[in-house]
Amino acid sequence: MSPTTERIAVVGGSISGLTAALMLRDAGVEVDVYERSPQPLSGFGTGIVVQPELVRYLLEQGVELDSISVPSSSMEYVDALTGESFGSVPADWRFTSYDSIYGALYELFGPERYHTSKCLVGLNQDSDAVQLRFSDGTQAEANWLIAADGGASVVRKRLLGIEPKYAGYVTWRGVLQPGEVSDDVWNYFNDKFTYGLLNDGHLIAYPIPGRENSESPRLNFQWYWNVPEGADLDELMTDVRGIRLPTSVHNNSLNPHNLRQFHSKGERLFAPFRDLVLKASSPFVTVVADATVERMVHGRVLLIGDAAVTPRPHAAAGGAKACDDARTLAEVFTENDNLQESLQRWETRQLQQGNAYLQKVKRMASRLQHGGSFEPGNPDFAFGLPAVDEPSVVKNF
Amino acid sequence: MSPTTERIAVVGGSISGLTAALMLRDAGVEVDVYERSPQPLSGFGTGIVVQPELVRYLLEQGVELDSISVPSSSMEYVDALTGESFGSVPADWRFTSYDSIYGALYELFGPERYHTSKCLVGLNQDSDAVQLRFSDGTQAEANWLIAADGGASVVRKRLLGIEPKYAGYVTWRGVLQPGEVSDDVWNYFNDKFTYGLLNDGHLIAYPIPGRENSESPRLNFQWYWNVPEGADLDELMTDVRGIRLPTSVHNNSLNPHNLRQFHSKGERLFAPFRDLVLKASSPFVTVVADATVERMVHGRVLLIGDAAVTPRPHAAAGGAKACDDARTLAEVFTENDNLQESLQRWETRQLQQGNAYLQKVKRMASRLQHGGSFEPGNPDFAFGLPAVDEPSVVKNF
Structure with missing residues (x-):
């Protein structure tokens, strides 16, 4: 053509x-x-683990990976109720945020x-x-x-x-600005990707860049809740105006009752996770679907x-x-x-x-989501795209 | 108790x-x-044909039927494309509006x-x-x-x-204030309930009381469109902000493209029906469902x-x-x-x-909705509640 x-x-x-x-x-x-x-667009502080495909175009344009991401050195597997460690594996991921990637692309496109x-x-x-x-x-x-x-x-x-199709669970997301958690909590989550495992649902947490590249990094987390389809899900996803939203209820339109439940469940978590939940200023909830x-x-x-x-x-x-x-x-x-x-x-x-x-x-x-075996470093659960057999049609495949 | x-x-x-x-x-x-x-609440000018059960409480409280409704003397059956009459039967209905009934009840309740x-x-x-x-x-x-x-x-x-469950069709509703149609059109619809029959969908029109009881009566109409479920219905029921609404899209949030279609289809109707469609200031659309x-x-x-x-x-x-x-x-x-x-x-x-x-x-x-036989005065199609066999449990049954 x-x-x-x-x-x-x-x-x-x-x-x-x-x-x-x-x-x-x-x-x-x-x-x-x-x-x-x-x-x-805004990602409301949503974190993203960097994969090569995500940033390839930006790197080709001369964007520095350091300017849009922060490093890590390990993945941690922790019982989110007791804090017991199930293991730790070295991992040199880089973490970015929706806003960092989107912002860089939008600036290029204009x-x-x-x-x-x-x-x-x-x-x-x-x-x-x-x-x-x-x-x-x-x-x-x-x-x-x-x-x-x-x-x-x-x-x-x-x-x-x-x-x-609804996957049977939702995710609460939140982001903590520098200073919103203690140094101990900061250090607990910094420089790593942390799984907070539970018998019913799970959490993840990791640092992401600041809102502006010049600002200090933040912590972002997700807490996945199993919520049956029907009355429970409908009530959770109905906003303060009474509208049943299909995808996300943002913080400023959450039903206060649902926010109270989020905080009240958070009280039961191991202290660092609890602090993320209780101190996040604008948590919001999104359905998970495929x-x-x-x-x-x-x-x-x-x-x-x-x-x-x-x-x-x-x-x-x-x-x-x-x-x-x-x-x-x-x-x-x-x-x-x-x-x-x-x-x-x-x-x-x-x-x-x-x-x-x-x-x-x-x-x-x-x-x-169901307390199954999730072995540290299991290659079946590694981050990233799977290999495919199909031959390349273009040079870069 | x-x-x-x-x-x-x-x-x-x-x-x-x-x-x-x-x-x-x-x-x-x-x-x-x-x-x-x-x-x-507001009914946005929605008309209601008075049945005894609807107004019974209000009449018991001394509300005058004349103060909340206007009379009729016939039902008309017309081809909405050509104006050909299929017949006319005497009918002494009274017509009211959602706002008249609701307003009277709300005033009583406080x-x-x-x-x-x-x-x-x-x-x-x-x-x-x-x-x-x-x-x-x-x-x-x-x-x-x-x-x-x-x-x-x-x-x-x-x-x-x-x-x-969606019934396979929607209804466009509109109301005409006094003076918004010519005297000829007014007289065409006044003092009667008019069916505008079509091979695909149908219209109805009849007068209703003014917004205030002291004001002149208005004309209200509905135009039922068959719209297949899926892409066509979704597009029609998506408002100007891009939100797919489940029930109604009100006039101030209609996609202008849908309003243009409404007017453009209205051009083909027999003149009095066409005038209702083209001159209604705030038509809106509602799905029909059971x-x-x-x-x-x-x-x-x-x-x-x-x-x-x-x-x-x-x-x-x-x-x-x-x-x-x-x-x-x-x-x-x-x-x-x-x-x-x-x-x-x-x-x-x-x-x-x-x-x-x-x-x-x-x-x-x-x-x-499908151009079937709809004989003037057929008792199977009479307005009102059906008789029931069950015995009364209380005095008023």
């Missing part, structure tokens, strides 16, 4: 959407990003073709183009649509009727990242998978003469990778 | 909730109404025990009482809970997991009205059914020594009535 004759629309301006858009723009393609949020308040509600395609309709009544057209609109993908819903698809290529509509295969967390590579989908798709577009055939090979490989990853994190969850 | 020793909570402060609360309070029971809306911004999110019961939890983190307790929280009942959802239950009595929780059996419209007696549930339940509470046995008999009769009504409106819809 001739890049300059094609226009590509990316729906969803998060990490994978921006990665795809940047790589395509670098190759001379006309790219517009349509983001439903009225302003650039606001000009990043269209905010553009919430996709409908689409059609014909042999030449895809028509997009947004909730504000406006429309857009492009030759291709890259759907990078995440686990709650509207594109996937419209095309396939598929919504993520989805997969049989195809990522639907005519001129291409699903990537969570909009294709939505994995629960636990192997710390959901963002890496999404960025790998984005990068390899951009390469298919810019480096292949036989686009249709390359797209099919791209789909085969990325689906294999995505589904293998989904199976892996499901296996991890079946242990982590 | 001794009324004064029991406290009853009514969840849902709409017409049936207020009717139950008023009758119980009149009998000396301590009653609190919990309404999720932050202010007293604000003191009518608690706004109380959105139920969870409940528990034991042998003596029901505990209620609201989205603002507050709680309440009562000996009985009357769930009058409508078709989207949270109580029914929490107890039974039942949500209304639900039923196997029990209305669940320990100390009692489902009434749409919170028990949610019927689609068409026989103009959904509000009447709800008020009949409310009245007969209040009578069970205030006039029977053997409460449990009376509750069971109440449930049997009201469920029979509700389900018979639901079957009737489903039969009507199967004709009305």
Whole structure:
């Protein structure tokens, strides 16, 4: 194809959407990003363990890994009620935050073709183009649509009727600013990734960069609660206005009763974990859900990242998978003469990778959420994307 | 029972909730109404055909029917594309509006025990009482809970997991103020109930009282559109912010694209119907859905009205059914020594009535929405509640 004759629309301006858009723009393609949020995104202090695929584009652009992440030297496995250690293994991960990665990508892409308040509600395609309709009544057209609109993908819903399936648990997330916990607690969690294991659910905690790169690092944690679908989940996910939210209830709209429960359960934890729970200023809750698809290529509509295969967390590579989908798709577009055939090979490989990853994190969850055996350093539970058999279609595979 | 020793909570402060609360309070029971809306309710100009059960309490209190309704002399059956008449039958209905009925009931009940911004999110019961939890983190307790929280009942959802099932069509509603249509159009619809029949969907139109009783009557209409579940329905019910709403999209948050479609389809209608569609200042859209239950009595929780059996419209007696549930339940509470046995008999009769009504409106819809035979004056399609066989448990049955 001739890049300059094609226009590509990316729906969803998060990490994978921006990665795809940047790589395509670098190759001379006309790219517009349509983001439903009225302003650039915020991760509310969400941490991410760095995988190579996540930061590859940024490193290529000369971004220094040190400027967007903090180091670690071990992984710790602890009983979150008693503090008993089940083991420790050396691990030189780097930890970043959603805001660090997104912020760096957004700064590179710039606001000009990043269209905010553009919430996709409908689409059609014909042999030449895809028509997009947004909730504000406006429309857009492009030759291709890259759907990078995440686990709650509207594109996937419209095309396939598929919504993520609740995994049986939610995650409470929180972040602690420097000084919000004692030095002892800080040192307990600093420089490591800590599992707080329980018979019912589990916690994780690790440091992440400061809000600005110049600021001191913060601590972020997640506490996964098993919550049965139905009345209990509905009550937890109903916000202070009485609206049942599908994905997250943010701190400023939490029902105070649910926040009291969070704190009251936190009282029972081993002291350092308890301090994270009780001292986090803005904890919020998100459902954990999975989805997969049989195809990522639907005519001129291409699903990537969570909009294709939505994995629960636990192997710390959901963002890496999404960025790998984005990068390899951009390469298919810019480096292949036989686009249709390359797209099919791209789909085969990325689906294999995505589904293998989904199976892996499901296996991890079946242990982590129910007090199963979770051996320190077990390679089956290692962070990162699984290896795939499919041959590369482009140079960088 | 001794009324004064029991406290009853009514969840849902709409017409049936207020009717139950008023009758119980009149009998000396301590009653609190919990309404999720932050202010007293509005029907946005929604019309209601008066059935005896709907206004019975108000008439007993000395409210004049003339002050809350306008008369009619016929029902008209018209081809909504061509204007051809299929027939006319005499009919002395009276037409009111949601706001007229609700306003009169609310004025009688008063604000003191009518608690706004109380959105139920969870409940528990034991042998003596029901505990209620609201989205603002507050709680309440009562000996009985009357769930009058409508078709989207949270109580029914929490107890039974039942949500209304989409009926395959939506209704656009609009209201025309005096002077917003020509005298010819006004006279075309005045003093009658008009069916605008189509091969795909249908319209109804009739006059309703003015916003204040002193103001001139208005015209209200509904236009029922068949919309397949899935992408089309999701797009229609997604508001201007991009949020998929479960029940209604009000005028100020309609996607402009959907409003344009409404107007563009309206252009094809026979002139008087077209004028209603094009000149209504604030049309809005609501999904049509049904639900039923196997029990209305669940320990100390009692489902009434749409919170028990949610019927689609068409026989103009959904509000009447709800008020009949409310009245007969209040009578069970205030006039029977053997409460449990009376509750069971109440449930049997009201469920029979509700389900018979639901079957009737489903039969009507199967004709009305698909260009089926809809003979003028066919008694099977008459407005009102069906007769029931069950014997009365209280004096007024």
